Amino acid sequence: MSFLGKLFARKRDDRDVARPLWHRTVEIAREKEWYRDCGVADTIGGRFDMITLILSIVLIRMEREPELIEPSVRLTELFVEDMDGQLRESGVGDVVVGKRMGQLMRVLGGRLGAYREGLGDEALMAEAVTRNVTLHDGTDPLLVARRARAFAAGLDLVPAFRVLDAEIGK
Numbered sequence: 001m002s003f004l005g006k007l008f009a010r011k012r013d014d015r016d017v018a019r020p021l022w023h024r025t026v027e028i029a030r031e032k033e034w035y036r037d038c039g040v041a042d043t044i045g046g047r048f049d050m051i052t053l054i055l056s057i058v059l060i061r062m063e064r065e066p067e068l069i070e071p072s073v074r075l076t077e078l079f080v081e082d083m084d085g086q087l088r089e090s091g092v093g094d095v096v097v098g099k100r101m102g103q104l105m106r107v108l109g110g111r112l113g114a115y116r117e118g119l120g121d122e123a124l125m126a127e128a129v130t131r132n133v134t135l136h137d138g139t140d141p142l143l144v145a146r147r148a149r150a151f152a153a154g155l156d157l158v159p160a161f162r163v164l165d166a167e168i169g170k
Contacts, residue, residue, distance in 0.1 A: 015081070017164070018074035021058065022082070024166035025075070028151070029054040038147055039139025046134040052108055053133060053144075055079055056115040057152045058168070065160040079108070118145065119152050 029050040035042040040050055055075070062072035083104050111132050118125030125145035129135075133144055151169060158168055 015074045015077050018071045018078055020166035021071070021164060021168075022075055022078040024168060025054050025058055026051060026082075028169045034144070034147070038143040039136045040144060041134040041136055043134060049133040051079075052111050053115065053129075053148055054151070056108070056112045057119070057148060057155060058163075059112060060116050060119065061152070061155045061158075061163060065163075068160050068163060071164055076108075080105070115148075119149060122146065122149065125149055 030047065034040045034050055035046070040046045059072050059075065062068035062075070111128070114128035114132060115125070118128040122142070122145060125148060126141045129141040129144045129148070133141070135141060135144070155163070155168055162168070
């Protein structure tokens, strides 16, 4: 490759390996059943809560497979990139974005722990949903907890290469 070719060549984005999985994760989090049938509030907060719930379940699944560890890092980076863009689009200034991103990462970390425990116990999952998902008043958090645990159980059956190919939740 010539010097100019190297200079202007498009560099491969390491996150590309996880991009289809990120898009599928968001699609699953936006499925109407979460909002219509399970009572998740269809608001910015509710949608964020669902993205972090589904992303947490996917990351928990990925951490059990050595070949999915590195792609799980890339998936998390895509979450950060997307949330950064969402904050900027909503008018959050450059000075505040870094601070808000730090808060969002702490939120994701806390939810990962809560959902990791909840996947093994329905009552714990309902408690985690109560704390972490914006629901309509009077909604039973067990509806979300059961559906989330069913999604996780199905995901556990998907081979690693299919997870990476975003063949999940179908």
